[in-house]
Amino acid sequence: MIRRKSIGTLRPRKQGQIGIVSNMNANIFSKTRRWSVSIAAILVAGIANAEPQHGIAMYGEPELPPDFVSLPYANADAPFGGKIVLGEVGSFDSLNPHILKGTAPWQLRFLAYESLMGRSYDEPFTLYGLLAESIEVGPNREWAEFTIRPEARFSDGSPVTVEDVMWSYETLGTKGHGRYRGLWPQIESMEQTGERSVRFTFSEDNRELAMIxxxxxxxxxxxxDGIDFANSGLDVVPISSAxxxxxxxEPGRFVELSRDPNYWGKDIPFRKGTNVLDTIRMEFFADSTAHFEAFKGGLLNSIRETNVEKWRTQYDFPRVQNGEVVKSEIGHDRPTGLYGFVMNTRRQTFADWRVREAMLLAFNFEYINDVQTGGSQPRVTSYFSNSVLEKQDGPAEGRVRELLEPFADDLLPGALEGYSLPESDGTPRNRANLSKAMDLLTAAGWTVDAGTLVDGAGQPFEFEILIRQGQSDNAAIADIYVTALERLGIAATVIEVDSAQYEDRIANYDYDMTYYERGASLSPGNEQKLYWGADGVETPGSRNYMGMNSPAAEAMIDTMLNAESRDDFVAAARALDRVLASGRYVIPIMYRYDKSRIAHAKELKYSEDLPIYGDWLGFQPDVWWWDETE
Structure with missing residues (x-):
């Protein structure tokens, strides 16, 4: 019974845009070469030139010279004009994406605001000047100083000042969303050093802080002035430099953004050939079915599809057949990220690793994958899948073992020995794995009484799976899972709530299990503390969804942040991956983004030179343009 309430230069691949465009991932040798070149001169990286630079890289030097024309994946000659209409499942009740309160369209963080530096997604981690014309760092990156461009302006024509910068950092660091607050305690001082210059001095040794x-x-x-920043919502339309x-x-229905014809930065190198579409419109829908039908009918002119089976079987409608719509497949060399169902270990139900392993055994991935995608999508097996950073099979060796051994007494089984996800026989009943799951549950103190799994006090094993309303694919997977859990005497209920309720419950850790997505880059760093750090166990709004508290994980992150060799960095990432995987916090499902699948109007174009991150932040709509000449 289903219970429901309501990551030197190796050029990216080239591709065209006729019919179905395929761009498969480069092989591991290619990926390793990119890393080797990108992290070259690593021992020199810690001794930065004490003079202003046009950009900064985590390791080595920026790939692009000071006189670069444009980002390599942007078309510097792209024409201005056109409109992209995108869809989102859910709603919104705020235009302020920088606070915890309310739900704002996530794109506003990137489209409606600018920062001192901007990231190139054709390099593992490199920033170039945006609002700032230069960056200068201390010999060991113990401080970073930025000089604001004299031409930088807000949309009302007023200049971007040091005062604006300092106010923004303090406000976001003390009143902003949790994603901003982690940096503020790491800033020892912030001071104006010139008419257009500001210096940040850091309170700890952390090479990445100069970039973050x-x-x-x-x-x-x-x-x-006079407005409560932390409690604002739809009442303030931002004055932006973007x-x-x-x-x-219209609240809950759409947001439309128009290109500022007086935008101050359209000719700076970082912006050349980007943001040329006249209009970006985001329409909001109650569910994925309405979203897809709106695209089929022409209300939307671009859509990302994450379901491979749906891409294969349902994108043959008339507008595709007559060429109005183009199907593009866009590969990448970044980690795939993690997708699945996360267990909240703040709940006593999931505090025991044996119970979490039982939950993994009960999840019949092979069968679910067959039902959902025809077995066409591989499973996520690592927090850094598809990259050089992912854990290696078998026991930990060499530097990885050396990093983990001081924590051996606290590590869970599999961290040192090697851990692999359970595999089923692919049949609906999954008998062998369910038997193993019951053995683990029994060892953890659970017994079956009249068909119901109960603890020592006789309390039944029951929990909720929280799903954002409109995520029908995730709900369908959860439904199959619920049926399997019933065979163990576990009563699970799928709860679907609207976006506002979902965000509030996630922020306050009010869930037992929920669908979980965590993107990953080729340069994991400080954000890993937000994902897995102990500070997020109780602090509302963190990204530590599972509530994990692991000194080993935090030590691996610290090693990554202070690595002085490529080998050390990679070893620390692989060790972290082992800690996370053996924690059994997430029930991984299939790759969502082994490559991006975007169906779009034939007039919407993008460059043949793809960034190594592929379809990632800064790709659509940033480097797309409108062309009606064909």
Whole structure:
């Protein structure tokens, strides 16, 4: 019975845009070469030139020279004009994406605001000047100083000042969303050093801070005079320095952004050939079915499809057949990220690793994959799958073992020995794995009483699986899982709630299990503390969804942040992967983004030179343009 309430230069691959465009991932040798070149001169990296630079890389030097024309994956000659109409499942009740309160369209963080530096997604981790014309760092990156471009302006024509920058950092660090607050305690001082210059001095040794500090959004201080920043919502339409302005919106239904014809930065190298579409419109829908039908009918002109079987079987409608719509498949060399169902270990039900392993055994991935995708999508097996950072099979060896052994007494089984996800026989009943699951549950103190699994106090094993309303694919997977759990005497209920309720419950850890997505890059760093750090166990709004508290994980992150060799960095990432996987916190499902599948109007174009990150932040709509000549 289903219970339901309501990651030197190796050029990226080239591709065209006729029919179905395929761009498969490069092989591991190619990926390793990219890493080797990108992290060259690593021993020199810690001794930065004490003079202003046009960019900064985590390791080595930026790939692009000071006189670069444009980002390599942007078309510097792209024409201005056209409109992209995108769809989102869910709703919104805020235009402020920088606070915990409310639900804002996630794209606003990237389209409606700018930062001192901007990231190139054709390099593992490199920033180039955006609002800032230069960055200067200390010999060991113990401080970073930025000089604001004299031409930088907000949309009302006023200059971007040091005062705006300092106010933004303090406000976001003390009143902003949890994603911003982690940096503020790591800033020992912030001071104006010139008419257009500001210096941040850091309170700890952390090479990445000089880069992270350049990536915070800059807001106009005067706009917020007399306004409660932390409790704002639809009442304040941002005055922005970005290429786009919010020109129209209707709460819960749509947001439209228009290109600012007076945008100050359209000719700087970082922006050349980007943000040329006149209009970006985001329509919101109650569920994925309505979203897809809106695209089929022409209301939307671009859509990402994450279901491979649906891409194969349902994208043959008339607008595809007559050429109005093009199907593009866009590969990448980044980690695939993690997708699945996360267990909240703050709940006593999931505090025991044996119970979590039993939950993994009960999840019949092979059968579910066959039902959902025809068995066409591989399973995520690592927090850094598809990259050089993912854990290796078998026992930990060499530097990886050396990093983990000090924590041997606290590591869970599999961290040192090697851990692999359970595999079923692919049949619906999954008998062997369910038997193993019951053995583990029994060892953890659970017994079956009249068909119901109970603990020592006679309390039944029951929990909720929280799903955001409109995520029908995830709900369908959860439904199959619920049926399997019933055979163990476990009563699980699928709960679907609207976006506002979902965000509130996630922020306050009010869930037993929920669908979980965590993107990953080729340069994991400080954000890993937000994902897995102990500070997030109780602090509301963190990204530590599972509530894990692991000194081993935090030590591996610290090693990554302070690595002075490529080998050390990779070893620390692989060791972290082992800690996470053996924690058994997430029930992974199939790859969602082995490559991106985007169906779009034939007039919407993008460059043949793809970034190594593929379809990632800064790709659509940033480097797309409109062309009606064909």
């Amino acid at each position: 500090v350049g990536m915070r959004p800059i807001l106009k201080k005067a706009q917020w 290429p786009y302005l919010i020109s129209d919106y």
